[in-house]
Amino acid sequence: MISINIQSAGYEQNKAIIKNIEFTIPKGQVVGLIGGNGAGKSTTIQTIMGTIPHSQHKCELSEYGYVPERPILYDYLTLWEHIHLLIQSNGQDTVKLEQRAMELCKIFRLQSKLNEYPINFSKGMQQKVMLILAFTPRYDFYILDEPFMGLDPQAIRRLLTMIDDTKRQSASFLISTHALDTAEKLCDSFVCLHEGKIIRIGTLEQLQQHHSQSLLEIFDELLEGVENAAV
Numbered sequence: 001m002i003s004i005n006i007q008s009a010g011y012e013q014n015k016a017i018i019k020n021i022e023f024t025i026p027k028g029q030v031v032g033l034i035g036g037n038g039a040g041k042s043t044t045i046q047t048i049m050g051t052i053p054h055s056q057h058k059c060e061l062s063e064y065g066y067v068p069e070r071p072i073l074y075d076y077l078t079l080w081e082h083i084h085l086l087i088q089s090n091g092q093d094t095v096k097l098e099q100r101a102m103e104l105c106k107i108f109r110l111q112s113k114l115n116e117y118p119i120n121f122s123k124g125m126q127q128k129v130m131l132i133l134a135f136t137p138r139y140d141f142y143i144l145d146e147p148f149m150g151l152d153p154q155a156i157r158r159l160l161t162m163i164d165d166t167k168r169q170s171a172s173f174l175i176s177t178h179a180l181d182t183a184e185k186l187c188d189s190f191v192c193l194h195e196g197k198i199i200r201i202g203t204l205e206q207l208q209q210h211h212s213q214s215l216l217e218i219f220d221e222l223l224e225g226v227e228n229a230a231v
């Protein structure tokens with residue numbers, strides 16, 4: 001189980017963007033981080049990863065796979081060179097990693113692009129490259145920031161299958177997304193953020209409380225409640 005405990009975090013001294021973010025990610029489970037634009041999802045992820053400039057937090061992580069919100073690619077490396085760089089810097093079995101990377105390139109239909117430069121790929125193809133790099137080594141924990149963004153429907157289905165398979169091997173996931181219909185089916189529980197604070201935590205059943213609603217309807221109601229209370 002991974003425990004996230006963030007007292008406060010922000011980009012400038014004494015200017016907290018997120019506050020009191022506490023939740024756990026049980027082994028073999030997918031936790032969805034949901035919230036509107038600017039709610040603090042990426043800031044929470046950056047804090048967990050220890051890359052936010054100012055923070056008071058306690059999150060003990062070992063190695064993990066990470067897909068950033070926007071693809072991070074080297075201008076002068078081909079797809080194969082990106083994979084190779086990752087394999088060389090990783091302590092796991094090189095042959096196994098190469099096999100796995102090639103398998104993932106096939107899954108995402110990029111096997112014919114190995115000698116091309118990802119910097120020139122379409123947005124969705126670049127997203128696939130980030131997924132291939134994150135899923136090549138086997139980790140116990142993965143942080144995926146908006147992983148479905150730009151993916152075609154086939155790639156979304158394949159990613160969902162990959163997450164499910166990886167989860168079965170006891171890996172945990174923290175996934176930030178606006179794709180609430182997908183999140184509803186994928187995630188075991190949800191952390192709902194608004195203006196840098198948690199407004200609700202729970203499974204879909206716990207969030208539904210009285211009657212069956214979609215995650216989108218629940219989130220809409222939660223926001224309405226918070227906004228009305230603020231008036």
Ligand SMILES: Nc1ncnc2c1ncn2[C@@H]1O[C@H](COP(=O)(O)OP(=O)(O)OP(=O)(O)O)[C@@H](O)[C@H]1O
Binds near residue numbers: 011
């Ligand atoms: N590098 C930065 N410097 C200063 N402020 C930032 C920076 N990045 C984000 N912020 C601010 O932090 C707040 C939360 O942003 P964050 O990116 O965490 O939201 P988000 O929930 O991921 O939003 P979105 O769904 O739009 O990606 C916003 O008010 C944003 O302007």
